[in-house]
Amino acid sequence: MITFSQLTAVSAAHALAPLSDLLQACVADGASVGFTDARDRQAIERFWQARIATLSGGSDDLLVAWQEQIPVATVTLSSCTMPNGYHRAEISKLLVHPQQRRQGIARQLMLRAEARARTREKTLLVLDTRSGDVASQLYLSLGWQIAGAIPHYACSTEGVMEATTLMYKLL
Template identity: 65%
Template sequence: MIDYKQLSAVQAQQVSAELGDVLQACVADGASVGFTDPADRAAIDRFWQSQVDSLASRECDLLVARENGTVVATVMLDYCGKPNGRHRAEICKLLVHPAARQRGIARQLMTLAEQHAWDKGITLLVLDTRSGDVASQLYLSLGWQVAGEIPAYAESIEGRLDATTYMYKLNRR
């Protein structure tokens, strides 16, 4: 059974190794999520520590999916702190451990993240994804719109420069 939950900074700190395991496995599987060396666990751990700090300062929220008590997927909402952007947030680090894929976990996490944002008064969500990735189809099926594409935006773990697609979703309630 999959359990979905928002984590506080304290809770995220307690499962930081599990968060790192999910990120490391996704990078090793080729995910374009800001890292190019899955063996660099120190960088992965530093990333999650910085996110714990951001959670503590309420700059972001973290939702996770657990299976049998272990974190298998994540998604983050990163809130814009600028006075002219308080109505928007970025979806980031939608990660599903390769062993937990193809079970609707990413779709459920995205749906929960969107609802969480709308409930907080956010009216615009944005994200970016490697152009052509399977995630693009998920986002489109959830009503996201393509804003544009930037070529040669992010380096892959193979050293290739890949294009990135920017997407958005408005709360039309």
């Protein structure tokens, strides 16, 4: 059974190791989520430590899907803190453990992130995803629109430069 929760900085800090395991598994499976070497555990843990710090500031929300008290998926909603952008937020790090994919978990997390954005009175969401990635179909099915693409945006886990697709959704 999959359950969902929103983590605080304290609860996320307690889940640092399993969150790092999740991110490491996704990178090892080739996910384009900012990392190129799944073996660099220190970099992965530093990422989560930095993300946990933003949770205490109140501008970010970390939503997690759990199975048997183990995080199997995450998504982050980051509110813009600049005065001209209070109406928007960014979706990032939609991670689903490779063994848990194709079960609708990512869809549920995205719907929950959108609901949280509405609660925060956001009217625009943005994200970027590797061009051609299967996640693009999920986003499109949820009503996201393609704004454009940037070639040679990120280096893949295989060392190949790949494009990213910028997407948005008006709430």
